Amino acid sequence: MRLFSSRKAQLEQKARELEEREARLIQREQALEQQSVQSEEEASPPPSGPRNAKERFYDKIPVTVHQLDIFIGICIAAFVLVVLIGAIQGQG
Amino acid sequence: MAKEAKQLNAARVKQFLSNYAIIILIALLALAVGFTRDNFFSRSNLVNLIINVSPRFIIACGVSGCLITKGTDLSAGRMVGLSACLSAMLLQDVAYSGRMLPWLPDVPVFVGLIAVLVICGIFGAINGCVIAFLKVPPFIATLGMQTIVYGLCSVITKNQPMGGYKDSYTKVANGYLLEGAVGKIIPYLAIIALIIGLFMWFLYNKTRHGKYMYAIGGNESAAQVAGVNVPATLIRIYLLAAVLYALGGFLLGAKAGGASVQTGYGYELEAIAACTIGGVSTNGGVGKISGVLVGVLVFEILKICLQFLRVDPAYTFIAQGLVIIVAVALDLRKYLAKK
Numbered sequence: 001m002r003l004f005s006s007r008k009a010q011l012e013q014k015a016r017e018l019e020e021r022e023a024r025l026i027q028r029e030q031a032l033e034q035q036s037v038q039s040e041e042e043a044s045p046p047p048s049g050p051r052n053a054k055e056r057f058y059d060k061i062p063v064t065v066h067q068l069d070i071f072i073g074i075c076i077a078a079f080v081l082v083v084l085i086g087a088i089q090g091q092g
Numbered sequence: 093m094a095k096e097a098k099q100l101n102a103a104r105v106k107q108f109l110s111n112y113a114i115i116i117l118i119a120l121l122a123l124a125v126g127f128t129r130d131n132f133f134s135r136s137n138l139v140n141l142i143i144n145v146s147p148r149f150i151i152a153c154g155v156s157g158c159l160i161t162k163g164t165d166l167s168a169g170r171m172v173g174l175s176a177c178l179s180a181m182l183l184q185d186v187a188y189s190g191r192m193l194p195w196l197p198d199v200p201v202f203v204g205l206i207a208v209l210v211i212c213g214i215f216g217a218i219n220g221c222v223i224a225f226l227k228v229p230p231f232i233a234t235l236g237m238q239t240i241v242y243g244l245c246s247v248i249t250k251n252q253p254m255g256g257y258k259d260s261y262t263k264v265a266n267g268y269l270l271e272g273a274v275g276k277i278i279p280y281l282a283i284i285a286l287i288i289g290l291f292m293w294f295l296y297n298k299t300r301h302g303k304y305m306y307a308i309g310g311n312e313s314a315a316q317v318a319g320v321n322v323p324a325t326l327i328r329i330y331l332l333a334a335v336l337y338a339l340g341g342f343l344l345g346a347k348a349g350g351a352s353v354q355t356g357y358g359y360e361l362e363a364i365a366a367c368t369i370g371g372v373s374t375n376g377g378v379g380k381i382s383g384v385l386v387g388v389l390v391f392e393i394l395k396i397c398l399q400f401l402r403v404d405p406a407y408t409f410i411a412q413g414l415v416i417i418v419a420v421a422l423d424l425r426k427y428l429a430k431k
Contacts (some may be wrong), residue, residue: 055427058424058427058428061424063424063428064428065425065428065429068421068424068425068428069106069110069425071421072110072113072418072421072422072425075414075417075418075421076113076117076418078414079117079411079414079415079418082407082410082411082414083121083398083401083403083407083411085407086398086401086403086404086406086407086408086410086411087401087402087403089403089404089407090401090402090403090404090407091402
């Protein structure tokens with residue numbers, strides 16, 4: 001009987017220890033979650049505020065950066081062509 | 093690892109080109125013209141460049157403040173014209189037969205300058221109030237003011253061109269410091285532009301007003317929450333811009349020796365394009381006075397190059413228009429890349 005009651009006390013103590021460990025684990029997890037949220041906020045830039053009319057207009061233009069690069073290249077080529085033709089016409 | 097390094101280098105080259113494409117293009121054009129044409133790399137051409145750049149730089153400094161706060165000012169050109177016309181009316185020679193205001197006594201140049209600065213400043217303050225308090229988009233507000241100022245200028249000048257200025261007025265723009273045996277060294281225009289540039293640099297970088305301006309341009313709501321008086325700052329920005337346009341118009345009138353309602357026409361577009369080329373982002377919150385100077389220089393060097401190449405004037409407009417389109421496309425590219 002004594003053996004049984006001491007064994008029971010041991011089991012109860014172990015159960016309590018396990019509960020305490022679980023509680024500590026849960027606390028650590030929560031702290032880690034908070035830390036990761038904070039570091040995400042620090043890493044991401046702050047919201048840039050309401051967009052102005054020009055940015056709203058830019059948002060409606062359905063082009064990619066690559067397409068824009070091609071367009072800019074074409075404009076530069078056109079510029080060179082215009083200067084050459086203009087110089088030939090001016091001297092002619 | 094090598095592949096990643098290659099990709100990084102390619103991305104850096106692309107970013108460098110997108111930031112400086114126009115400057116590189118114009119620099120190459122200037123080199124090509126310099127090596128194929130005589131007198132391009134000469135002192136007289138350099139002085140001519142400085143004289144042309146100076147008033148435009150002053151005007152572009154005014155526009156830059158509006159752009160940094162995500163606004164714009166389309167009334168710049170017409171205010172330059174109004175200032176040139178008012179200066180003409182106040183500072184014509186008393187002995188000139190075609191005087192606009194024959195009853196006006198001889199007005200000192202300084203008084204004439206103060207008068208045009210105040211009048212244009214009032215219009216700038218009105219712009220600021222409409223934008224800050226009535227929340228009208230700057231594009232619309234300044235477009236309306238552009239038309240009003242043009243109409244006013246037409247009414248007061250009766251659409252007549254003006255000339256016959258006092259010598260003391262024309263000397264402001266055509267005089268030189270250290271003029272003598274060695275020739276004309278430093279134009280007064282350059283000195284005035286330098287003083288304005290230094291003042292604007294100080295204002296943008298070392299004063300609370302400058303910090304508020306960049307804060308509003310970066311995030312207006314956050315600036316307001318942080319305690320910035322956004323309406324007051326915007327009014328100051330547009331008022332200062334108008335004062336600078338007035339000074340630019342005053343100097344342009346003195347340089348040209350005449351003025352009409354068409355003086356300053358289209359200058360706002362050039363100034364905005366020059367600011368955009370120089371890195372003043374129309375997305376707001378970014379911009380330096382040195383960048384404004386670079387942008388104005390690019391435009392003026394382009395014009396001089398085209399003159400030396402004897403490019404037909406019609407083609408000159410097309411070339412300038414293409415440069416403006418490329419500047420806007422690069423600005424859009426920066427916005428999309430940031431997104």
